[in-house]
Amino acid sequence: MSQNESLLHQETQGLAPASRIKFFDVVLKSGKGAILTDADGNDYIDLLSSASSTNTGHAHPHVVKAIQDQAARLIQYTPAYFATEPEIELVKRLTALAPIDGPTKLAFGNSGSDANDAIIKFARAYTGRQNVVSFTGAYHGSTYGSITTSGVSLNMARKIGPLLPGVVKVPFPSHWDKLSYETEDEFCDRLFAAFKQPFETYLPADETALVEIEAIQGDGGFCKAPARYLNQVYQFCQDHGILFAVDEVNQGLGRTGKMWSIDHFPDVHPDLIAVGKSIASGLPLSAVVGRAEVIDSLAAPGNVYTTAGNPVTTAAANATLDVIETEHLVERSAQLGKKARQFFLNLRDRYPFIGDVRIYGLNGGIDVVDPITKHPDETAASMLITRLFELGVLMITVRGNVLRFQPPLVIPEETLDLALQTIDQTCADIAAGKLAKPTHKIGW
Template identity: 35%
Template structure:
């Protein structure tokens, strides 16, 4: 087993790993001067028993032998045995500035000594300080914040606001989209493997996904600021995308045939996260917004994964898309792991909630707001957005090198440090790689010390979305590990 190549991480972990790696021809993990605390909690064996008997079977885990995480530091995770992992998934794109970042940690500890919680029926400083800081990152017209606990809840609230404000009911999303698993949000989600056997579609419709890799239209010149599709040509000139017109035409067809004269709105991700880091073609979102507004609807941009500098070129995904949403939704990196989400919109739209009493008990919790404010401080002080731009471009080029080397990598895509790698058994047909092979590559990479996500309808896309503090040396290590795993599992001609 590749896992046997690793030793327990101690103060001499870097040299120990280097020795082991050299002996087994494994890439050397970059050094880390952080030493985790000794683990003295419930054993992994006992935790597995508790999970099997007292936790819901719906709580899925990655890997045949799940990682039993004990402590985190910046881009690193340590398990109960002290083994160190490079975290390229950031707690599902959540730990934006790094695990237990000292600035965020200090802000939370300081706040704990003053006030843990009070609801918004009283006023406290942190929610007001954060609202002012957050709106300063946005265009002037997006000036009202409502804080909640998660992305799903924020998407629910955004769609409710659209319905209340317009007085209309129908909301359109895209196939392959993921907007959460609460009842409302599940209706806007359009990935069959995430759908429960229950009514969720009331007033929620889906249009064809603007997928230039697997969809009927698209090719080698359709993406903006990213790796382009290979093995598929198109006749688009530089700066234009005919595919976006075709997919916008599909949306127009849905609006003509499946909705009344006026609708409530449209919700979309700039890059589809759970859907496999799927990038929409250039210009599509702006064209879609025009169609929606012609029907009286509001345009909602789901920034749960794309916000807070991860795009590199821009702080928010809608800025990269060149569009002006009426409502944006955010969560995940907003507070670096504290349960928090937000809906930001115009005053007149926000006022729609005043038609009845509305309260969120934990929304705007003082500790979460302290953490969220510290995240903005760290983003600015450490220049993490520009780092995401430079390192994201570097990572994408390294991923392209792997794609050009291994035919089972059909596509690489993304922007900044939100990147995806699609695995196929046949590049021409784009047939997804067999799940057992995907799983074996995934397991081998974990055994060699890197963690990343999986996504897409077929689970065949590797999602690389690390904390923004990740380094070039980390990326080189990760790509070397993936090189070994792909070489091992590349089918022989």
């Protein structure tokens, strides 16, 4: 029995099945840059970045040193009672970077999930209204508020309810819902009409606190909302005194080739954003950042956590922001993203089972489809990522058939080239009928 198998057998005795989505039998031992090593000593090129939580790569020396230095001084004292120097520095830097107009403040949390919960709390407090609108296909997290506003998996509702009251979901303008005869404007207008329907029939706009959206959905399939549609929704919120929030947990901090995903929409100015995952290079830290008057609407202990914004995680976050700035990771994501996009478009031209390609920076989704019907092909997608894993490239799927492409923003270009060559080789093997079908369900 290998080390991977032995360790996983031990874990199986005590780990809840609800806590991990099944992909590959591997125990990760170490990582450096864009390379991961498992318990058996096998290396993998990482095209997932720990679900976009390690944009600076694994064990970046500047981040590691910041963590080590701070841990030697003070590991933890609860920010619920007292401030620390790295936390104060991060407050200044993150509020200055946030895509929020006017004076800006923040509140820290431990995960993207509780940051999205906090958005609900602050919006209700500021507006005095109860109702919240989110979108199908959304992934906002697993705490009760964020799992309620999510809409990407039935297992995020099954056996868990009743969920948070006052939450209404409307259709996200996903590209696969566009009808063949529709123009882009017609599609946007039809989806905007669907957005307005609840407000015209049972949901009073003057009792609605918040609309929250992923401007570019992540786990929902890496689909960017059309600008016309997002502008319409934003203007509706402006007209009716509804706060507009953007979940930047997955798509922020340079992932899309811009610092924030909402930067792709210059006419939209959010009232609140949720930040997490990569803000501390994967350490448990998040924040809700918003207009100062909105954040000021709650008093302590309305959003207090024992470890949120503690000395080590905020030191890591300051170092992470250093790396993003000094290594020009936003620009690098945009530049290498263009190369990756062209590769996948060329792949689509050569292999009929590659469908729509959506790449925004070093980030995106590639549909795997039936060559004849063009319907999603989960089996072929699972075959592809399984073979990639065997060849030393770590890639997963979302929605069953969408390849998730999110390498660390520090990935060397030659390493990216090798990963893309391996994807090409694997597609050739599928086209030649060389790969076996998986024996069990893989992924979401």
